[in-house]
Each structure stands twice: as C-alpha cells, then as structure tokens.
Amino acid sequence: MSFSLTCRSSRLLLRGRLRLQILTHAVFLAETPPASVDGFSSFDRCRELSTSGLPSDKFPPGFVPEHDQYHDTGTIEEDDLKPMDKRQKRFVSRLLNALDAAMSSNPAMLQLSKDTGFCILEAWVTPDLRRARLRWDAYPRKARAAEAGLSRRMNWLRAETSRRLGARFMPWLEFRRAGPTAEQAEVERALARWAQEQREEAAARGHAPGGGLLDIEIEEENEAVSRAGEDRIRETMQRMVREGASEEEIRARVEREVRAALEEAVHGGRSAGGGGAP
Numbered sequence: 647m648s649f650s651l652t653c654r655s656s657r658l659l660l661r662g663r664l665r666l667q668i669l670t671h672a673v674f675l676a677e678t679p680p681a682s683v684d685g686f687s688s689f690d691r692c693r694e695l696s697t698s699g700l701p702s703d704k705f706p707p708g709f710v711p712e713h714d715q716y717h718d719t720g721t722i723e724e725d726d727l728k729p730m731d732k733r734q735k736r737f738v739s740r741l742l743n744a745l746d747a748a749m750s751s752n753p754a755m756l757q758l759s760k761d762t763g764f765c766i767l768e769a770w771v772t773p774d775l776r777r778a779r780l781r782w783d784a785y786p787r788k789a790r791a792a793e794a795g796l797s798r799r800m801n802w803l804r805a806e807t808s809r810r811l812g813a814r815f816m817p818w819l820e821f822r823r824a825g826p827t828a829e830q831a832e833v834e835r836a837l838a839r840w841a842q843e844q845r846e847e848a849a850a851r852g853h854a855p856g857g858g859l860l861d862i863e864i865e866e867e868n869e870a871v872s873r874a875g876e877d878r879i880r881e882t883m884q885r886m887v888r889e890g891a892s893e894e895e896i897r898a899r900v901e902r903e904v905r906a907a908l909e910e911a912v913h914g915g916r917s918a919g920g921g922g923a924p
Contacts, residue, residue: 762788
C-alpha cells in the first residue's frame with residue numbers, strides 16, 4: 647500500500663517537474679509577438695512607463711492554453727498594491743535574488759546596467775504569487791535605451807529567472823519605471839526654467855542657443871563625465887530643496903557646480919576640440 651502511494655507521489659512530482667521544464671523551454675521558442683501586439687522589438691515608439699509600463703512578457707494568442715494558470719495576461723491595478731504578508735515578502739526575496747543572478751550571468755544585461763544605470767529598486771507580488779510588479783530606474787537620459795534593452799531580453803530574462811527560482815509557477819512580470827519624487831520634480835522644473843532663460847539670453851546676445859544649464863554634454867566622448875557631474879548637481883539641488891533654501895541660493899550653488907563640472911571635464915585628459923572661450 648505504501649509502495650503504491652510512493653510510486654504515485656513520485657509520478658506526480660516527476661510530471662510537475664517535466665511540465666515546468668517544458669514550459670520554461672517553451673519561452674525560448676516564443677519569438678516576437680504578432681504585429682497586433684506591442685512586441686519586444688517595436689520600441690521605436692517607446693511608451694512612457696510611468697503610466698503604461700513595459701509590454702508584459704505575453705506570448706502570442708494560443709501559445710499557452712487559456713486554462714493554464716502558469717500564464718496570466720492580466721495587469722496589476724493600483725488598488726491591488728496592498729502591503730505584503732510574510733509569505734509574499736519571502737517570495738519577493740527569492741524572486742529578486744533569482745533576477746539578480748540571471749542578470750549578472752548575462753554580459754548583455756551587465757552592459758545594459760553599466761551603460762544606462764538600469765537597476766531594479768523593489769518588487770511586489772499578488773497574494774497568489776502569480777503576478778509581480780518590478781520597479782526599475784535608470785539614468786535620466788538613458789531611460790529609453792534601458793527600456794528598449796530590457797524589452798529585447800524579456801523572454802530570456804523570464805526563462806532564466808524561472809529556472810533559477812525553481813518555483814512551480816513563475817509569476818508574470820510587469821516592469822514599471824519608478825516615477826520621480828516631489829523633490830526631483832521640483833528640481834526638473836527649475837532646471838527647465840533656467841535652461842529657457844539661458845536660451846533667451848543667448849538669443850538676445852546673438853549667440854546660438856545653448857543646451858541649457860545642465861546640458862553639460864561637452865563632447866560625445868565626455869558623456870560619462872557629464873553624467874557624473876549632472877547627477878552630483880541634481881543631488882545637491884534636492885538636498886537644498888529639502889533644507890528649504892531659496893531659489894537664488896540654489897541657483898548660485900548650481901552655477902558653481904556647473905563650472906566645477908566643466909573644469910573637471912576639461913582637465914580630465916580629453917580635449918573638447920573647440921572648447922572654451924576665454
């Protein structure tokens with residue numbers, strides 16, 4: 647009697663493992679979705695992730711049976727984002743570890759993170775553990791490149807994460823870019839206003855309109871230096887906003903930071919060919 651029960655349990659376990667393996671490998675067979683679906687390679691018209699998010703890792707209609715609970719085509723509504731219990735938090739920890747291991751093993755994903763600053767900030771899963779929302783961020787000017795790179799590798803990322811997670815049901819992944827905080831939004835408004843003032847002043851002097859206060863794109867090859875200086879300036883502005891500094895104080899400090907960033911770029915060993923007027 648016990649032997650028959652053991653055989654039956656073994657068969658069920660083997661069938662479950664085979665099913666997971668088949669579904670995992672099926673991910674690699676799914677090429678880009680049909681033209682009617684926003685596919686992974688159709689990012690010439692990148693959508694704003696703060697409202698609509700990345701296209702999910704959906705397969706073409708009919709690829710996965712509708713009754714199969716392994717795949718969920720629904721979206722996570724804002725009202726569903728409730729505090730997680732201990733079981734959900736444990737699963738999120740496993741999911742993030744699996745994602746990190748998967749991305750770290752892929753040279754293309756490592757290069758994407760290095761070039762665009764792509765990183766996953768946090769994750770949330772539904773109580774049934776079948777849907778997960780992942781908040782990510784990247785450098786301000788590299789968000790679209792990060793979005794495109796992530797979408798191209800979505801099939802692979804989901805399959806590799808499923809393999810490393812080892813769970814019977816891999817959750818449906820929904821990637822959303824993190825929205826700006828109130829301080830960041832205020833900083834961006836101030837920068838846009840000051841950049842417009844600079845363009846107007848340059849036009850009044852008869853000069854070609856410049857790129858703006860924080861457009862420190864000294865040359866194409868100095869983009870890394872530019873990005874580092876810009877990030878430092880934004881951090882300074884956000885800190886001064888928190889401290890309640892006036893706009894005049896912030897602007898004076900930012901102008902000093904801009905000059906310092908420019909000097910750092912000029913003395914960094916890369917000549918900017920037509921660079922600086924005395």
